[in-house]
Amino acid sequence: MLTGLRWSTVCLEALDGPALAAFYRELLGWRVKAEEPDWALLAPPNGGPGLSFQSDPGFVRPVWPTRPGEQQLMMHLDFEVDDLDASSARAVELGATVGDFQPQDDVRVHFDPAGHPFCLWVST
Template sequence: MSPTRLSTVVLDAHDAHALADFYARLLGFVVRAEEPDWVLIGPPGGGTGLSFQTEPAYVPPVWPTRKPGDQQMMLHLDIEVDDLESETARAMAEGATLAEYQPQDDVRVLFDPAGHPFCLWTQPSQ
């Protein structure tokens, strides 16, 4: 039996290429493969990547969920950073939006341009 490997996580969006471009800039990833409605990006040296597919009926999740029936968050990306303040500012300059609700001091919840929540976080000071 051959071992299995997680190769990518796929995020839906109205425009797969635009969202892939945002995350490539944010993470320093490169495009590994692309089709008209799908893009795979990943670290330049290899490793697990992120994929994006165009979904015309995509509805952004609501975070935090406010009421029954809201489109719920299915997953989010946690991105470790060394400097939370400067990386939050950089993410926002790239097109992210800071969430109104921030549950922790060492985490910043943001939304990517398609509305997916993601977290920048840093190790707590010891």
């Protein structure tokens, strides 16, 4: 183990990192902890690792479900919610899209405005 090592954030790339940060700020209700012209960091209200967003002019939207020869996704975010339908509607209102393929009844796959997949799910 490295001394003093602490997990602080997960960074998502997009064509416009700060714009994607604004989407997640509204979706999650987190605060902007730091911001630069091409980067932003969101922090959860009760502490813990945040999410950061970096602009990358070469960003290519991932494809999901994956298809040979297409840009592969590298990760996705999962958010537990109390009401799947209401939470999904709010995400769409903020700019997310709902995936055509939905593999489970208690999970709703969405794509943020940059195309990163994220799942809203309820405990059954």
